[in-house]
Amino acid sequence: MRALVTGGSKGIGLAIAEAMVATGGKVTITGRDPMRVRTAVTALVKSAAPGADVRGVAVDARDRYGMDAAIDETAAAFGGLDTLINNAGVGVFTDVENMTDEQWSRVIDTNLTGVFYATRAAIPHLKYAGGGWIINIASLAGRNYFANAAAYCASKAGLVAFSEAVMLEVRSDNIRVSCVMPGSVATDFDGPGEKGDDSWKLTGEDIAEVVMDLLRHPSRSLPSKVEIRPARTKAK
Numbered sequence: 001m002r003a004l005v006t007g008g009s010k011g012i013g014l015a016i017a018e019a020m021v022a023t024g025g026k027v028t029i030t031g032r033d034p035m036r037v038r039t040a041v042t043a044l045v046k047s048a049a050p051g052a053d054v055r056g057v058a059v060d061a062r063d064r065y066g067m068d069a070a071i072d073e074t075a076a077a078f079g080g081l082d083t084l085i086n087n088a089g090v091g092v093f094t095d096v097e098n099m100t101d102e103q104w105s106r107v108i109d110t111n112l113t114g115v116f117y118a119t120r121a122a123i124p125h126l127k128y129a130g131g132g133w134i135i136n137i138a139s140l141a142g143r144n145y146f147a148n149a150a151a152y153c154a155s156k157a158g159l160v161a162f163s164e165a166v167m168l169e170v171r172s173d174n175i176r177v178s179c180v181m182p183g184s185v186a187t188d189f190d191g192p193g194e195k196g197d198d199s200w201k202l203t204g205e206d207i208a209e210v211v212m213d214l215l216r217h218p219s220r221s222l223p224s225k226v227e228i229r230p231a232r233t234k235a236k
Contacts, residue, residue: 001025001215002078002129004071006061006118007088009033009040011187012137015204016085019212021048027055028074030067030088034058053078061088061114062106071121081125082132085211086115089137091152104151111155112162119166123175131174135211136163140183140227156181160225167224176222178214182207183229200234 003020007013008029020027021044029044031037041056048054055077059066075081090110092103115136126132141149142156160179167177185207186198210228217223 001027001083002074002081003083003085004028004030004074004081004118004122005085005087006030006067006114008085009036009056012182012185012204012207013085013087014040014044015208016087016211017044017054018047019205019208020083021052021054023212024049024051026053026078028057028070028077029054030057030059030061030070032058032060060110061118062109064117067114067117068121071118071125075125080129081122082129083215084118084122084126084132084134085137086118086134087137088114089139089155091149093148093152095148096150099151107151108155108158111152112158115159115162119162123170126170126175127173131176133215134163134166134170134175134177135214136177136179137207138163138179138181140181140229142181164224167222171222174219176214176224178223179225180207180210180214181225181227183227184234197234200230200232202228202230 005013005017008017009031017027017029037056037058041054044054057070059070090107092107136159138159139156141153142160145153163177163179182202184201186201186203210226
């Protein structure tokens, strides 16, 4: 496994990277904060299985040229690329009347345009490798919409549509594309009204297990969309 995980320095992305290196995978993680990326790489190296390799790149998913370079450098370092996990995401939770241009652009450009940049850069490498996986971490907010989250819901709905369209474009190249849609996850990424007890929520490790299950899935089939939600709801 030769992978790049965007937004891999914390939360769901870090849990996915941990699961990969635990099986000997070669993984590059990206994140916006250089110090957080370095800290995550150090932790991943300590937990990595023999044969694993871990690299980190401080880059914003919205940076087209930065993402192009991160993809190309990962492929060069690992002798190819066969897995792309698009996980980087942000949320702004306010009503549309009070949302600024910057807030709207930050969410859409990170959650949707950033995925486009990484995917476009990765596809030639995946084709050269003879196939592989693109797994996009979306959200149930991509179909279950709620107030004060217009930008976030729009970005995730767009990501679901983008994932399915790309899946149809590249499936004949032995590239499988899947969209994972989690419900509430206990990370430092909280939506409106989600502060407080989060023991009922999914964990980053739960999402990582879904991703690893996809990567282990037999090559003859493609789970193109996976919804995962907590088994129980928040106590009233």
